[in-house]
Amino acid sequence: MTTEPQADPRPVRTAAEQAFAAMLAAAPADGSSRIGALRRDAAAAFLRNGLPHRRVEAWHYTDLRALLRAAPPRAPGDAAPAEAIAFPRAARVTLTDGTVGPLPADLPPGVSLLSLADAIAADHPLLDRLGAAAPDRYDAALALNTALLGSGVVLHVAAGVTVERPIQVAQVVTGGTSVFTRLLVVVEEGASLSLIESFEGPAGVPYLDDAVADVFAGDGAVLDHVRVQAEGAAATHLGTLGIELGRAARYDLLVLTLGAALSRLTVHGRFGGPGSHMGVRGASLLAGRCHADVTLFVDHAVGGCDSRELFKTVLADAARGVFQGKILVRPDAQKTDGRMMSQALLLSGDAEMDNKPELEIFADDVQCGHGATVGALDGKMLFYLMSRGLPRREAEMVLIQAFVGEAVEHVADPAVREVLVARMAAWLAARG
Numbered sequence: 001m002t003t004e005p006q007a008d009p010r011p012v013r014t015a016a017e018q019a020f021a022a023m024l025a026a027a028p029a030d031g032s033s034r035i036g037a038l039r040r041d042a043a044a045a046f047l048r049n050g051l052p053h054r055r056v057e058a059w060h061y062t063d064l065r066a067l068l069r070a071a072p073p074r075a076p077g078d079a080a081p082a083e084a085i086a087f088p089r090a091a092r093v094t095l096t097d098g099t100v101g102p103l104p105a106d107l108p109p110g111v112s113l114l115s116l117a118d119a120i121a122a123d124h125p126l127l128d129r130l131g132a133a134a135p136d137r138y139d140a141a142l143a144l145n146t147a148l149l150g151s152g153v154v155l156h157v158a159a160g161v162t163v164e165r166p167i168q169v170a171q172v173v174t175g176g177t178s179v180f181t182r183l184l185v186v187v188e189e190g191a192s193l194s195l196i197e198s199f200e201g202p203a204g205v206p207y208l209d210d211a212v213a214d215v216f217a218g219d220g221a222v223l224d225h226v227r228v229q230a231e232g233a234a235a236t237h238l239g240t241l242g243i244e245l246g247r248a249a250r251y252d253l254l255v256l257t258l259g260a261a262l263s264r265l266t267v268h269g270r271f272g273g274p275g276s277h278m279g280v281r282g283a284s285l286l287a288g289r290c291h292a293d294v295t296l297f298v299d300h301a302v303g304g305c306d307s308r309e310l311f312k313t314v315l316a317d318a319a320r321g322v323f324q325g326k327i328l329v330r331p332d333a334q335k336t337d338g339r340m341m342s343q344a345l346l347l348s349g350d351a352e353m354d355n356k357p358e359l360e361i362f363a364d365d366v367q368c369g370h371g372a373t374v375g376a377l378d379g380k381m382l383f384y385l386m387s388r389g390l391p392r393r394e395a396e397m398v399l400i401q402a403f404v405g406e407a408v409e410h411v412a413d414p415a416v417r418e419v420l421v422a423r424m425a426a427w428l429a430a431r432g
Contacts, residue, residue: 017050019071023178024147026074035120035127035149042146052140061322061354062264062293064140068236072207075099075177077151084170085198085228085423088415092168098151098179110161110191116152116182126154126186130214132244139266141238145180145212152182155195159188159218166194166413171211173201173235178208185215185223189246192222194413199239200259201232212240219246219273224412225253230423231260233288239265245305247273254411255311256420257284257292258427264293271333274304281407282311285427286319286351293322298338300329303363306337312404313344315351316431326358327368334363340370345377345403347396397428 024043030036051068052059079097086092091104093113100115107113119127131146153169173179187193201207209231217223231237237260245251257263269278284292298307313321323342344353355372377399385395404424411417 014051014065014069016068016071019073020144021047023074027148033123038130039147039149042143046140046143046147049140058139058295058324061324061356062291064264067262067291070206072176072178074148075173075179079174082172082174084172085200085230085419087166087168087196087419090166090168090196092170093153094170094172095151095153095181096172097174097177098181100151100153104167108161108163110158111163112156113167114154116154116184117150119154120150124154126156126184129186129216130182130184131242132214139240141210141264141266142212142240145182145210145240148180149182151180152184154184155186157187157191157193160190162191163193166196166416168196168198170198171200171209173207173209173231175202176205176207178210180210181212183211183213185213187217187221187223189218190220191218194224194416196226196228196416198228198230199237200230201235203232204234205232206234206236207232208236208238210238213242215241215243217243217245217249217251220248221246222250223252225251226256226411226416226420227253228256228258228420228423229260229263229265230258231263233259233261235260237263239263241265241267243267243269243278244272245270245276245278248275249273250277252279252410252412253281254408254420255280255282255294256408256423257282257286257294258423260290260292262291264295267294267296268299269297269307270299271302271305274302276305278305278307279410280307280309281410283404283407283424284311284313284321285404285424286314286321287316287431288319289317290319291322292320293324295322295324296326298327300327300333300336300338303332303334303336305333307339309340310407311342312407313342313353314347314400314404315344315353316347318348318350320352320354322354323372324356325370326360327370329359329361329363329366329368331362334365336363336366336368338366338368342372343403344374345400346374347377400428401425
């Protein structure tokens with residue numbers, strides 16, 4: 001059961017908190033609707049607690065109160081469609097500064113995609129699931145997104161439907177604004193879907209992208225999920241992803257992090273039925289003074305399920321990476337198999353990696369393990385490649401690609417995987 005944290009006795013006082021409070025005050029009243037109540041509760045929670053700081057354990061390594069010094073004005077919501085990262089064969093909807101662009105017209109029967117605004121206007125029954133898979137509805141990024149709820153899309157796949165083409169939800173920020181978007185995905189019993197989320201924006205322009213996704217996979221459903229964060233070098237990206245699986249469901253996620261001055265992704269996965277699989281993998285390529293935090297919580301609430309978490313981080317210059325991962329095995333979750341690993345590669349003496357893997361086990365018939373490693377490029381392997389004629393830079397690229405490739409190789413769609421590999425290769429080629 002989620003418990004509300006104690007309110008911070010200090011008033012909202014940082015420049016960013018003041019800007020967010022002004023956005024909340026300017027938001028239109030919602031009357032007595034259920035969405036209105038959700039917004040009001042979230043706004044009240046944010047105003048009570050403000051931005052998290054290092055004394056909040058889940059944010060210990062990412063002191064948002066100190067790091068987020070200002071918040072740009074909220075995007076007006078009438079932007080023209082912009083170009084986004086392209087994936088072959090994918091049916092794509094683009095949200096530009098939060099404005100939902102044209103919806104794909106060629107989706108197969110049993111698949112519906114509509115704007116969140118239309119879903120709210122129609123009081124769509126799927127809206128009952130908003131926030132249901134989240135670990136803590138009082139988390140600052142989630143509360144702020146919920147309080148300003150309105151921009152986003154709802155994707156529904158009916159029972160037994162196999163979606164042959166990937167569906168991409170692309171989010172593009174074009175200027176110095178704050179954008180709050182929501183994605184709700186429901187894949188019903190026995191259905192299958194390949195989902196791509198992408199996030200990008202201009203380099204050198206400070207902006208804020210607060211994006212939340214609620215993902216539900218029913219009994220026997222199969223969902224492959226790719227999340228590409230390629231924000232601009234001055235951006236702040238706050239992401240929240242809640243996942244809930246039914247019985248015998250299969251869910252595989254790849255998180256690729258390539259940009260943003262400050263990014264934080266909170267992932268919460270929960271098993272709601274036995275016999276399910278969850279794979280959560282990540283590859284982060286960080287340079288400059290980027291700060292990227294991935295915080296993961298996997299809740300084995302029922303028995304007979306397996307989870308695999310593998311995160312690879314490459315850090316150049318003075319970049320800082322954070323990985324916090326926790327596997328919780330509840331008392332009735334016998335026959336659980338959970339494995340978590342974080343591995344970091346430091347390309348500079350000024351780079352920093354903070355790892356905090358945890359196991360919390362209340363059952364006795366389980367197989368669980370976790371680990372973390374931090375190191376530099378293997379000097380012997382580098383010498384071997386250079387002795388075969390490769391210049392040092394190319395030899396380093398080969399070793400780095402092999403290091404992160406272990407996470408990416410699990411992407412099921414070869415065309416999607418090819419785009420991801422190309423994006424990583426471009427990052428490596430641009431590294432100073």
